[in-house]
Amino acid sequence: MAAVTCNSLTVSLADNETALEGLLRAGVDVPNSCRGGACQSCLVRAVEGTPPPASQAGLKDALKAQGFFLACICRPTADLSIALASDAVPRVPARVRSVERLTADVARLTLHCDAPFDYRPGQFANVVRSDGLSRPYSIASLHGDEPYIEMHVRKVPGGQMSGWIYDDAADGHELELRGPVGECFYTPGKPHQPLLLVGTGTGLAPLYAIARDALRQGHAGPIHLYHGAIDEAGLYMVREMQSLAANHQNLHYTACVKSPREPLAAPSADLRIGELEQIVLSDLGSARGWRCFLCGNPQFVASLRKKLFLAGTAMKEIHSDAFLMRPTA
Known part of the structure; x- marks a missing residue:
């Protein structure tokens, strides 16, 4: 009998019971609607364990690669530890490494993370300043090959975050990264596809x-x-x-x-x-x-x-x- 763990609560599933049914029975508030795998409102992410392939039917490869699956059609055969989509975004302390002005209004921002930050090249993350101001920027660096996070920031007239990054951010400024988020990244498997x-x-x-x-x-x-x-x-x-x-x-x-x-x-x-x-x-x-x-x-x-x-x-x-x-x- 498989079990599903969410928010430190472990639920043993009955025979033929879906992950969604078991979590709702235990009082976990999982968003859901159609319960047939169509609306995708019950999307959750596997933190430990592998969701059955049937629970990822219809999802894009980018979501599958991140471990997302549909709780309403998931009947696991082994234990799973999951995170709700709303809770699946980690927070990592970071510091400004450099700001390079590429044009009159675009800067290359590089950040050093104080803890591991796992991402796929092309995803985006929210950059959070010490005063709580937050803005999303796409990641231009290669995870594993480059020891920093690179982002390109366009200075927007009157922009609080973009103006600060372009004009005032300096080496050592403390920030927080929340993410990564997004489906824009390369997944292998079709090496000859254009x-x-x-x-x-x-x-x-x-x-x-x-x-x-x-x-x-x-x-x-x-x-x-x-x-x-x-x-x-x-x-x-x-x-x-x-x-x-x-x-x-x-x-x-x-x-x-x-x-x-x-x-x-x-x-x-x-x-x-x-x-x-x-x-x-x-x-x-x-x-x-x-x-x-x-x-x-x-x-x-x-x-x-x-x-x-x-x-x-x-x-x-x-x-x-x-x-x-x-x-x-």
């Missing part, structure tokens, strides 16, 4: 991490990364991306600007002029069989997600993190 990575603004940060992680894990299929901005001033790390692509035959980097500040004699192969969405869809043609990662402006992400689906990409193969802007970012 990958499409599209981002606007600092949406480049997670895509930069995902592309490098895919290459690190031996992805052999083509990887096409598009970074879009209104004009050249909105682009950053161009030389770094060009160098990365030059060193990996299957990686293709394209920068796109909607309205160049200076007339160009002729657009180059890695600098295109026009609407990012139109350029991507025109280059792609049929999107069937692709795995896609979309990051940046929420309206852009929602629009491109829909059009990629209509062009043939399976919805489970479209991973996205829209950057939601607050008035005091």
Whole structure:
């Protein structure tokens, strides 16, 4: 007879009883609705033990890789220790390592963690200042290869956190990281599948991490990364991306600007002029069989997600993190 542990409470399950039924019987308040594996409101994460494959049916690979499963259809055959989705985000003390200003409004922030911080390259974490101010930023570093957390922060006019990071944060400033969160990261298993990575603004940060992680894990299929901005001033790390692509035959980097500040004699192969969405869809043609990662402006992400689906990409193969802007970012 299997048992499920949640919040230090262990529940022995009856024959054929689901994890959700057992937890509710024991008084654990687990969100739920359909109880048939469709609504996903009972999503929980395995902290110890392996959930049965049937309990992960219909979930994206990114969620499966993090140990998430549906409690309502989970009938474990071995003991499980779980965390509710609302309690699954750890907190880790961190300190500012460096702040490098890449452009007039984008900074590369690197952090040193005072305890292990387990993440997948491309996920995001909430950066919490000592006064409690919190903002989410995507992770651009590679876990295990780089001994720090890298994030790209755009300075927003009037932004409390972004302005502080860009102008005032210094080595040694104490922070807290809460996370990681998000489904935008590379999962192995289809090494020859073509990958499409599209981002606007600092949406480049997670895509930069995902592309490098895919290459690190031996992805052999083509990887096409598009970074879009209104004009050249909105682009950053161009030389770094060009160098990365030059060193990996299957990686293709394209920068796109909607309205160049200076007339160009002729657009180059890695600098295109026009609407990012139109350029991507025109280059792609049929999107069937692709795995896609979309990051940046929420309206852009929602629009491109829909059009990629209509062009043939399976919805489970479209991973996205829209950057939601607050008035005091």
